[in-house]
Amino acid sequence: MKIRIKFRKYGAMKFVGHLDMMRYFQKAMRRAEIAICYSEGFSPHQIMSFAAPLGVGVTSDGEYLDIEVGASKTSGDAIRDLNAVMADGVEITGYQKLPDNAKTAMSVVAAADYDLFYKEGYHVPASVEQFEEGIEAFFVRPSEVLVTKATKKSEKTMDLKKLVYDFRIRVEDGRPVFYLLLSTGSVDNVKPELVFEALLASMGLVFEADAVQIHRRDVYAARALKADDGFRFCSLGEMGEMV
Amino acid sequence: MELQEKTAPEPSRKLHENPDKKRKLALSDKILLRVEKPARYIGGEVNAVMKDPSEVDIRFAFCFPDVYEIGMSHLGIQILYDMFNRREDVWCERVYSPWPDLHRVMKEENIPLFALESQQPVRQMDFLGITLQYEMCYTNILQILDLSGIPLSASGRGERDPIVIGGGPCAYNPEPIAEFFDLFYIGEGETQYDALFDLYKKMRSEGAGRKAFLRQAAGIPGIYVPSLYEAVYRGDGTIAQFHPIEEGVPGTVRKQVVTDMERAVCPERPVVPFLKATQDRVVLEIQRGCIRGCRFCQAGMIYRPVREKSVERLKELAVTMLKSTGHEEISLSSLSSSDYSGLDRLVTFLVEECRKSGVNISLPSLRIDAFSLDVMSKVQDVRKSSLTFAPEAGSQRLRDVINKGLTEEVILDGAQMAFEGGWNKVKFYFMLGLPTETEEDMRAIARLADETAARYYETVPKEKRNGRCQITISTSFFVPKPFTPFQWARMYPPEDYIGRAKIVNNAVKEQLNRKSIRYNWHEADVAVLEGVFARGDRRVGAVIRRAYEKGAIFDAWSEFFDYGRWTEAFAECGVDPDFYVMRERGLDEIFPWDFIDAGVKKEFLKREWKRAMEGVVTPNCRMQCQGCGANQFGGGVCYENQD
Incomplete structure (x- = not known):
């Protein structure tokens, strides 16, 4: 199931660069127990992609990442669980299911x-x-x-x-x-x-x-x-x- | 194509309002956007502890004097950070060395060094604790004090300055940096910090001053207050006497150890850095200490006795820590994981558990044998990973001198099993300049690598080979450390070390399989300096200060290390570095660290030094107790199977 997550980035978090944000969200998915899917192979990685990288120093009310999950919690529960494990300066504001044929946010x-x-x-x-x-x-x-x-x-x-x-x-x-x-x-x-x-x-x-x-x-x-x-x-x- | 008009933008929320009001960053946007990796300085990471300063009695800044990514990887701080913050009356925060780019800005603009959590100046804290993990961070200690606005010398500090504490392995010879510290904590922090904090609170509420507090603190086991001791030197520069200068101050400071590892604090919610730290994983400490007794190894002596955590406790901790951090990798930590008695059960559990959740396992410090190869083939990509051996010396003779039990047969058989299992990369670690080393020992390093390569070509048929095998040899130069059997040993001039590396390098070139062997060696001058700090006395402090004034910081980083600066500093201070490193010390000499009781007795170390000279190996702690003295702590391996 394809899921699109929307988040805000503000305060001190604006100094955390794009690559570190990707690592941050990989760990956040585990902490929040989101049933994210993994790629095959010896070093499996989470199926996750970001819409548009945000430069260091820039804040945002509209950031997006797409993930693939095996089974999903309700949007409300997922947002609650994710926000419970966020650092100050990142807030999850959306969690939506995309049509199966949806293209990635990035594309x-x-x-x-x-x-x-x-x-x-x-x-x-x-x-x-x-x-x-x-x-x-x-x-x-x-x-x-x-x-x-x-x-x-x-x-x-x-x-x-x-x-x-x-x-x-x-x-x-x-x-x-x-x-x-x-x-x-x-x-x-x-x-x-x-x-x-x-x-x-x-x-x-x-x-x-x-x-x-x-x-x-x-x-x-x-x-x-x-x-x-x-x-x-x-x-x-x-x-x-x-x- | 035509653009449909969008309606005029409305403010989505008040733009100038910072929703993160609690924490105002110490550095301006202007500075943070100018320096490399600003995320080093912002704090606010997941699991970082925030408290209300008005609701705590004690503010503690815990510092690892190196860059954030290194410091954040250190397990010791994580343990004490967790333990201190469990107390409602203490707020422990973290401090790391500002990178040279920020260092310059802070000096120019007079910005005081701050703790990451509160972003408030270190100078406002009650305590500044600095962990001393390696000697080459000593100038960074001065950087931390200087940027904090704390007088470098303890004697220059007033009532408003924090109490500066040192701890960690280098505190086992605190003398070269003694003048910069108010007190040192000798041993494992879990045991006496509560007593120290309680004393501090009590005395402060009674209105006692700094001096009175330090005098009382000197009575807590494991606490060393350097200003209360004095060293008297002989004409030849060695120590004549070392003693307390006040009545009632203990003459010996005894190392503190945790005896109940089961109930010892373990961080269940380690801080998760935004930046990729050196250890970007859950670190699970399975045991402390080492049974092996390698004669060069300080950790193997000062962390005695070996104490294990139970498999059940470790399973529980692994699950908790993976959940609270979200890390995708877990690593076992100990000096010699293969000696952990529950390794098989623990690793089997982790492999099962981690397979379910896509977590990787990394297994450093494992002896290469059938079991470890089987486990490793399950948890890593055989084609990409390499296997590591640390024979430390090339010849069996020299391995016997250093009491490294590994034999050539074990190494070659291990390598062969690995080759059969699909690996083709092997790393070897050796030391040069070990006591009694001859040219023959140096050349044996190259031969061992060659024989390992030969095993590959004998074992793996051509059609199954994944190219050549790759044998990488790395050598470092041996630095004698306090509280080891080699504490009497001498070092050699940098040119001599480079000569030894050249002998190895030439020998590698003569080998049949030279194309499969790569050789790297470390810097030599930095090793000599490390040697001076490791076994120096109070007179070395002035040199460290002078080198810092000349601009030395980040000496552990080759891109910043400047030996010339140090040579000048020694000359200007009238201190001869050779006195500390270039002579074999007499068995009766009083060492600067002799006032510390680290458990292992000097008599035991002397015995081991003599056995080394005879090339006689000593059995490990589980085979036969050698009466080193560590059994005085009443726990661990010394009392196994004695019920």
């Missing part, structure tokens, strides 16, 4: 959305109005927004106009919060810091990585719409059903 990821904001104690380098104007000039008005990102071997030029699906600003506690909905996954993966750094550069400002908290809100798959040839984003947490 269906198409987008993710983020909030970016200046951390407490850090100077916000421009006013909300200046940022609004900056986004207009950098992103909304141009017909293409080309940025280059360094990959392992070479540089890649991307048009953010096609890969940033939403970019707006709102105000919370008098401070700007930037919202980004970005193409994510193995083909066109856009990182939020890349977009934000490009915005700041267009405004003549410098991006300081540790001044800005990046918070992932959710991760989405693309679902085709029947009526036309458009598509809509569907949260990875809404593709299964409760057990």
